[in-house]
Amino acid sequence: MLTLDAPAAPAPVRRASARRRRVVFVVAGVIAATLTAAVIGVAVTGTFSEAVAPFTKLVPFSPTAEDGLIAEGETVTVDDEVPAIARLNPDLRDAMRAAEAEAASDGLSFRVMSGWRSVEYQEWLLEDAIELYASEEVARQYVASPDRSTHVTGDGIDIGPTDAQFWLMTNGSRYGICQTYANERWHYELATDPGGVCPEMKSDAAS
Numbered sequence: 001m002l003t004l005d006a007p008a009a010p011a012p013v014r015r016a017s018a019r020r021r022r023v024v025f026v027v028a029g030v031i032a033a034t035l036t037a038a039v040i041g042v043a044v045t046g047t048f049s050e051a052v053a054p055f056t057k058l059v060p061f062s063p064t065a066e067d068g069l070i071a072e073g074e075t076v077t078v079d080d081e082v083p084a085i086a087r088l089n090p091d092l093r094d095a096m097r098a099a100e101a102e103a104a105s106d107g108l109s110f111r112v113m114s115g116w117r118s119v120e121y122q123e124w125l126l127e128d129a130i131e132l133y134a135s136e137e138v139a140r141q142y143v144a145s146p147d148r149s150t151h152v153t154g155d156g157i158d159i160g161p162t163d164a165q166f167w168l169m170t171n172g173s174r175y176g177i178c179q180t181y182a183n184e185r186w187h188y189e190l191a192t193d194p195g196g197v198c199p200e201m202k203s204d205a206a207s
């Protein structure tokens, strides 16, 4: 029998749109609460980034190539254009490229372990090291804080393997390249004029 009573179709539509309104309302509420907290935070701390920091901390940071990450197993040379290389101080990059060209004639190649790093990446490395060594004091001997790290400014580069490191220890100064920390034979910076004498190394990144 054909009957036209109780057409139930409009009800779910109403429910769906009511649900949508609720979702929009909740999302708007969360945004409003976050912005309100940020505005209060700005009033208290003075800067927007400090004010929103407690919220961004809720999402765990994970470095990407954009932060200068060179993934484990990835082979990067000083001639590559990834952010870790592209954002280095051009003088350091050019000196490393010139040095590598000469080392190549000795049958060696430089492998970049790390170059430029974002502030967030450096902070993440430091926090990771503090966890690893269970000591902030020990961690800082190997990983500088973002405001001290020459990786963050693009003035430091970590090179491997061992034969390339020894080549740089012997020949780097001809390009102005020096090992700058006694406990990091992989870490190099432009620290003298080409053909000059490298300054005495600091004992570690904390000194």
Ligand SMILES: [Zn+2]
Pocket (backbone or CB within 6 Å): 114, 151, 156, 157, 158, 184, 186, 187, 188
């Ligand atoms: Zn380094």
